[in-house]
Amino acid sequence: MHDGDGVVRRTISVLLADQDELARRDLRWDLERAGFQVVAEAATGDEAVDLALETRPELCLLASELPRQSGLAAAAIIARVLEGTSIVLMSADLTVGDVLDAVRAGAAGCVAKDVDPSQLPLILNAVASGESAFPRRELRQALDFLVPQVA
DSSP: OBOTTOOBSSOOEEEEEOSOHHHHHHHHHHHHHTTOEEEEEESSHHHHHHHHHHHOOSEEEEESOOSSSOHHHHHHHHHHHOTTOEEEEEESSOOHHHHHHHHHHTOSEEEETTOOTTTHHHHHHHHHTTOOBOOHHHHHHHHHHHSOOOO
16 A cells, blocks of 8 residues: 555545645645545535546545535535545644534544645545544544543
């Protein structure tokens, strides 16, 4: 699959969705350099859903906040309709609420938009392989919120 440098050893198809064209360009460059195949780019949530249905990517990397339909709403539709597609949501300021929303939407992970570019391929490869990828601290806080500890 990959070695320690995060480079993908099999090609994983990815749909990118972010309203910021420069962010999409940078993400595409980082992912393609790591061996991913970016099959489509979307600037809105409804466009992300349409392109996901058309291209059937293995993985969708969606910004949580998208115009016309949120990334969360798009993720919920994609997760429901494309069973084999994994979803990772990106958030500008990753919070416990973002983790809860991502889980509810059917995402397999979430990352901060400022994630280290060298770590993103590792995260996406893990998700494409069936693992989940949520930041540990926020996930622990979300679980504590959902299932309070009994003293």
